[in-house]
Amino acid sequence: MPKQKNTKQKIIDAAIELIAKQGYRGASVRKIAAAVGIRESAIYNHFRNKEEILKQIISEIFVTPFEFKDLEEKAKKGKSFLHQFVVAYKLISFDKKKEKLFRVLMIELFQNKGLRESFLQEFHQKDIQQLSKALFIMMQEGLIRSGDPMFMAQEFLAPLFYIRLQVSLLRIDSKSTAPIATQFEKHADFFWESVAL
Structure with a gap:
């Protein structure tokens, strides 16, 4: 379970960096996955879609x-x-x-x-x-x-x-x-x- 939590936080951190640099539209799920070093499909184990990632980021901001x-x-x-x-x-x-x-x-x-x-x-x-x-x-x-x-x-x-x-x-x-x-x-x-x- 800690591994999943760690991966989820890595996804959030990568999305934060990408959105800050490229905007929401520019930060695709593919780019987020590449930044984390996982397959794009692996993101969906933690988030339903990119908007859900954004909602999580907003909850922190x-x-x-x-x-x-x-x-x-x-x-x-x-x-x-x-x-x-x-x-x-x-x-x-x-x-x-x-x-x-x-x-x-x-x-x-x-x-x-x-x-x-x-x-x-x-x-x-x-x-x-x-x-x-x-x-x-x-x-x-x-x-x-x-x-x-x-x-x-x-x-x-x-x-x-x-x-x-x-x-x-x-x-x-x-x-x-x-x-x-x-x-x-x-x-x-x-x-x-x-x-x-």
Whole structure:
């Protein structure tokens, strides 16, 4: 079993490199197999098709830092919980390989309906739901004012996505990202001040 897991990760790693260099269309299953050093048919032991490989990659690039165990206990920490989230989000945003793929996949999301639906259901909604649960717990604990936790979650996440987009736009033109490096933490502080009791 470990051998299969290892091969699956090799397929993902090879696909990441190829998609980052050649785009989704350019990274064929044949090329991915060649990069791994396996037959093309062997890929289908791990993935149904190329789109499934892409979905797996997206799950790593758009990974939610909210996949915490003991969400309730951590949410009770209020501001430090939000800081944990933005630091994890920041690390993902500044990871060069993930940032490069973020650009490629943003383009692909506009062109691929199935991928778009998968992203919205599996990643975007998952983040909103997890964050809204955490915010609701904070409300129950008397840490933040009462309100619509789903709306508050969207208000918290939207600027983070925008900052991540800025990182990509600056890197495309080889400009420094230093001026926005602290924006993640500043956003968490600003948000907390606007909702804290």
